[in-house]
Amino acid sequence: MSGQVTIVTGRKNRGGSVLSVVAWVVGVLFVLPVLWMLLTSFHSEENAAKNPPDIAAPLTLDGYRAFFDTGPWPSIANSLTASILSTALVILLAFPAAYALSIRPVKKWTDVLFFFLSTKMLPVVAGLLPIYLFAQSVGFLDNIWLLIILYTSMNLPIAVWMLRSFLSEVPVEILEAASVDGANLPRTLRSVVAPIVTPGIASAALICFIFSWNELLFARVLTGTVAETAPVFLTGFVTSQGLFLAKVCAASLVVSLPVLIAGFAAQDKLVQGLSLGAVK
Amino acid sequence: MRRTGDWARRAPLLPALVFMIIVTQLPFVVTIIVSFMNWNAYYPDERGFAGFSNFRRVLTDANTRHAIWITILLTAGVVLISLVFGLLIALLLDRKFRGRGAVRTMMITPFLVVPVAAALLWKHALYNPTYGLFNGVLKWIFGDNAPQPDWISNQPLWSIIFALVWQWTPFMMLILLAGLQSRPLDVIEAAGIDGANQWEIFRYMTLPHLRQYLELSALLGSIYVVQNFDAVFTITSGGLGTANLPYTIYQTFYTAHDYGRASAAGVIVVIGTILIATFALRSVSTLFREETSK
Numbered sequence: 001m002s003g004q005v006t007i008v009t010g011r012k013n014r015g016g017s018v019l020s021v022v023a024w025v026v027g028v029l030f031v032l033p034v035l036w037m038l039l040t041s042f043h044s045e046e047n048a049a050k051n052p053p054d055i056a057a058p059l060t061l062d063g064y065r066a067f068f069d070t071g072p073w074p075s076i077a078n079s080l081t082a083s084i085l086s087t088a089l090v091i092l093l094a095f096p097a098a099y100a101l102s103i104r105p106v107k108k109w110t111d112v113l114f115f116f117l118s119t120k121m122l123p124v125v126a127g128l129l130p131i132y133l134f135a136q137s138v139g140f141l142d143n144i145w146l147l148i149i150l151y152t153s154m155n156l157p158i159a160v161w162m163l164r165s166f167l168s169e170v171p172v173e174i175l176e177a178a179s180v181d182g183a184n185l186p187r188t189l190r191s192v193v194a195p196i197v198t199p200g201i202a203s204a205a206l207i208c209f210i211f212s213w214n215e216l217l218f219a220r221v222l223t224g225t226v227a228e229t230a231p232v233f234l235t236g237f238v239t240s241q242g243l244f245l246a247k248v249c250a251a252s253l254v255v256s257l258p259v260l261i262a263g264f265a266a267q268d269k270l271v272q273g274l275s276l277g278a279v280k
Numbered sequence: 281m282r283r284t285g286d287w288a289r290r291a292p293l294l295p296a297l298v299f300m301i302i303v304t305q306l307p308f309v310v311t312i313i314v315s316f317m318n319w320n321a322y323y324p325d326e327r328g329f330a331g332f333s334n335f336r337r338v339l340t341d342a343n344t345r346h347a348i349w350i351t352i353l354l355t356a357g358v359v360l361i362s363l364v365f366g367l368l369i370a371l372l373l374d375r376k377f378r379g380r381g382a383v384r385t386m387m388i389t390p391f392l393v394v395p396v397a398a399a400l401l402w403k404h405a406l407y408n409p410t411y412g413l414f415n416g417v418l419k420w421i422f423g424d425n426a427p428q429p430d431w432i433s434n435q436p437l438w439s440i441i442f443a444l445v446w447q448w449t450p451f452m453m454l455i456l457l458a459g460l461q462s463r464p465l466d467v468i469e470a471a472g473i474d475g476a477n478q479w480e481i482f483r484y485m486t487l488p489h490l491r492q493y494l495e496l497s498a499l500l501g502s503i504y505v506v507q508n509f510d511a512v513f514t515i516t517s518g519g520l521g522t523a524n525l526p527y528t529i530y531q532t533f534y535t536a537h538d539y540g541r542a543s544a545a546g547v548i549v550v551i552g553t554i555l556i557a558t559f560a561l562r563s564v565s566t567l568f569r570e571e572t573s574k
Contacts, residue, residue: 019372
């Protein structure tokens with residue numbers, strides 16, 4: 001009997017370690033293109049264009065210098081402005097809304113919740129033209145505030161869903177105790193609810209930031225030289241320009257860096273945000 | 281008294297609700313109106329009511345029909361392949377092993393590269409026939425006489441699909457892994473003690489439990505991929521027969537300035553999306569109800 005058990009666990013361990021190796025190989029394969037981009041960005045253009053590639057080529061910052069010489073800072077600043085301000089606006093609007101959908105729910109609160117979700121399913125292209133025409137007629141084209149408003153509408157449903165699922169974990173007794181003590185609504189929100197849901201707010205904010213930062217179609221159509229964002233700036237590298245691989249890799253990495261940082265920071269909350277709070 | 285109570289409850293909700301209605305619903309109403317109009321910015325004098333002619337032109341146009349077909353192929357291809365990869369990898373990661381956290385982090389990385397940057401990376405650093413990594417690896421393995429295919433020109437649609445699969449597999453994997461980890465472990469252990477083997481446990485217990493997570497990730501993935509613009513724009517610029525509907529609408533409106541026709545195409549995309557979204561909403565609401573009843 002005991003012999004059988006050791007055989008079984010022994011086979012299980014060997015099978016298990018094979019699967020662990022497979023998991024590692026798959027993980028490395030998926031991250032490899034990013035590592036390749038990182039390595040290439042530190043090579044000189046001549047070495048980056050070598051075939052077969054020269055992995056051990058000397059490292060240099062020339063690719064980054066060449067990229068920063070093309071003047072990406074205004075577009076990066078625009079992306080930061082649009083992403084940070086729209087995220088702030090999203091949280092400002094979503095937090096009270098989530099409160100009214102969870103702690104003191106309005107009637108038919110599930111309908112409202114699903115209305116928010118359904119707006120995520122309207123294709124962006126379908127609303128693009130009227131927004132363009134409206135912006136054109138009131139002189140709002142190439143204005144970063146237009147993107148801020150649009151990104152807010154893009155991310156508000158995600159934040160409402162996420163924050164609602166966090167708020168529904170706030171124990172009602174605490175709120176009742178607070179209202180017995182005579183605290184009014186804003187005060188209750190600030191001093192009782194906020195501390196409990198701060199982690200939720202942080203991860204919702206990170207996800208909204210990522211989606212705003214990534215957005216291309218609105219930015220491409222609605223901005224020009226003034227309000228251009230970083231992804232729009234990157235589209236300047238769509239057509240090849242001679243030896244420019246190191247520069248492209250440097251550019252792609254620099255623009256992706258805020259998302260990589262935000263994403264790794266919010267790793268555990270990523271699923272919840274991406275599934276609109278449906279999966280915990 | 282009760283009325284004021286109701287409004288006090290509604291008040292925190294209203295700013296967000298009004299904002300969403302103005303910014304997302306109003307433009308769409310305008311799109312529907314414009315879709316019934318003759319409106320090309322190049323011919324401002326001919327603006328007027330057009331009836332169904334935009335829809336007729338869009339639906340009979342060979343380019344649009346091709347774009348509809350491409351949209352279906354692209355979405356189905358990306359979603360199905362990433363779903364299968366995502367499931368396999370989620371199963372691999374649903375076990376304790378050394379460095380599991382590190383592997384999970386590596387797996388998530390592709391999703392955290394800005395979509396345009398990811399498309400640039402695949403186009404220039406991987407697919408490029410003269411200095412891309414794929415052909416570089418072929419030369420490493422087979423020497424100087426190695427085949428050096430032009431990946432994008434030979435297989436334009438697959439080039440886009442694989443770049444997107446790389447980005448979307450992590451998304452599927454994350455949702456499915458969360459699904460796997462929410463399995464009732466005691467029941468599965470009991471099944472193991474009762475003599476069920478690994479395959480039986482997977483087939484009759486894990487898979488049924490995962491079903492709604494599979495649906496959810498497939499449908500959310502479809503909603504995002506159906507709208508894909510970044511990869512098509514970057515990798516092929518809609519050329520080589522890869523223009524999907526979002527790209528075609530972008531072109532009709534941005535380059536050809538045919539507002540009426542772009543709007544009609546937009547309305548058609550919305551109708552298509554509503555079909556998918558109805559299923560998506562149902563699937564989300566099943567999960568949602570289970571969670572709130574807990």
